[in-house]
Amino acid sequence: MRVPFFDLSRQYVAIKSEIDAAIASCFEQSVFIGGESVEKFEHEFADFVGVPHAVSCANGTDALEMALIAAEIKPGDEVIVPACTWTSTAEAVHNVGATIVFADVDPKRYTMDVTDLRRKITPKTKAILPVHLYGLMADMPAIMTLAKEKSLIVIEDCAQAHGASINGKPAGSWGHLGCFSFYPTKNLGAYGDAGAIVTKDDTLATTVREIANHGQRSKNEHVRIGRNSRLDSIQAAVLCVKLKHLENWTKRRIEIAQEYTSALKNIVQTPEVPDPYRHVFHLYVIQSEQAESIRRKLDERSVGIAEHYPNPLPFLPAYSFLQHYENNFPIAAHQKGKLISLPVFPELTNDEVRYVIDSIKK
Numbered sequence: 001m002r003v004p005f006f007d008l009s010r011q012y013v014a015i016k017s018e019i020d021a022a023i024a025s026c027f028e029q030s031v032f033i034g035g036e037s038v039e040k041f042e043h044e045f046a047d048f049v050g051v052p053h054a055v056s057c058a059n060g061t062d063a064l065e066m067a068l069i070a071a072e073i074k075p076g077d078e079v080i081v082p083a084c085t086w087t088s089t090a091e092a093v094h095n096v097g098a099t100i101v102f103a104d105v106d107p108k109r110y111t112m113d114v115t116d117l118r119r120k121i122t123p124k125t126k127a128i129l130p131v132h133l134y135g136l137m138a139d140m141p142a143i144m145t146l147a148k149e150k151s152l153i154v155i156e157d158c159a160q161a162h163g164a165s166i167n168g169k170p171a172g173s174w175g176h177l178g179c180f181s182f183y184p185t186k187n188l189g190a191y192g193d194a195g196a197i198v199t200k201d202d203t204l205a206t207t208v209r210e211i212a213n214h215g216q217r218s219k220n221e222h223v224r225i226g227r228n229s230r231l232d233s234i235q236a237a238v239l240c241v242k243l244k245h246l247e248n249w250t251k252r253r254i255e256i257a258q259e260y261t262s263a264l265k266n267i268v269q270t271p272e273v274p275d276p277y278r279h280v281f282h283l284y285v286i287q288s289e290q291a292e293s294i295r296r297k298l299d300e301r302s303v304g305i306a307e308h309y310p311n312p313l314p315f316l317p318a319y320s321f322l323q324h325y326e327n328n329f330p331i332a333a334h335q336k337g338k339l340i341s342l343p344v345f346p347e348l349t350n351d352e353v354r355y356v357i358d359s360i361k362k
């Protein structure tokens with residue numbers, strides 16, 4: 001048997017008629033930027049997150065950058081991000097001219113460690129940018145309490161957490177702003193780049209919308225210098241179709257994860273799911289001292305695996321100017337080389353899941 005780490009073509013086969021019809025309708029209307037499908041997706045996605053506003057944009061990295069600009073984060077301001085995340089989170093902070101401050105992560109949850117976060121707050125700290133990594137939300141109750149106490153802005157990086165929640169309250173509805181990516185391989189993915197910013201705040205929503213559309217408030221009324229970061233109508237149409245299936249897909253991800261966890265929890269460190277949390281398993285990541293030999297075995301048995309992410313951000317050449325060493329982030333450093341991402345996507349078959357489990361047991 002050969003088990004792919006990910007196979008998006010299986011999803012297309014399952015929803016082909018809906019997708020083809022949605023795309024054909026865009027061509028018939030010949031509206032390619034903005035229009036009905038973009039407005040429809042924004043409304044439906046805002047409802048999904050449970051907030052009044054969703055502003056679509058070109059990708060998740062732009063969403064983060066524009067959220068920081070709307071929050072008036074400027075050079076000299078410090079923004080705290082977790083040491084373990086995809087590079088966009090820190091990139092966005094640097095690209096608005098602010099200072100990146102890394103916090104170490106929790107050894108079991110992989111999300112930002114709130115004790116270290118508290119330690120990293122200085123008088124220059126302006127915002128916290130927690131990441132809901134792998135599909136598990138950061139400790140938002142604690143982060144929001146701390147943010148309130150210190151008057152800080154909270155921007156959630158929800159790129160891996162569509163549909164995740166704590167106590168039923170969805171990712172993106174906790175902070176001042178929430179940023180989503182619809183990169184094709186995310187839990188909700190377009191057929192190209194796409195992103196969105198969600199917020200409860202009317203003013204922030206208006207500002208983000210202006211930034212994304214050349215600073216225009218209405219046609220030719222440029223009230224600020226903005227940029228071009230728009231969602232294509234075709235991508236919005238695709239996302240409307242896929243959003244209807246997301247809940248079922250998420251349930252299947254959770255089912256696969258439960259299967260893995262019950263079979264593997266005594267062999268490797270399996271993902272922790274704290275009680276009121278809904279983990280949506282964008283990735284299913286195990287940790288083991290024997291990662292090297294597990295990887296070799298899985299490779300031998302043609303099981304596709306990945307590593308997210310081989311090197312925590314503070315130790316990457318891109319961030320070397322911050323002069324961080326492994327002892328500054330002991331938890332992140334300790335995980336290096338020990339993480340393995342197993343195949344987890346809704347179309348994975350039960351036979352494939354069992355084959356992955358057998359291979360690890362071997």
Ligand SMILES: *Cc1c(COP(=O)(O)O)cnc(C)c1O
Nearest residue numbers: 059060061086088089159181183
């Ligand atoms: C994918 C991702 C992003 C960026 O999304 P793009 O749409 O690829 O720009 C940001 N943060 C995290 C944690 C991600 O996984």
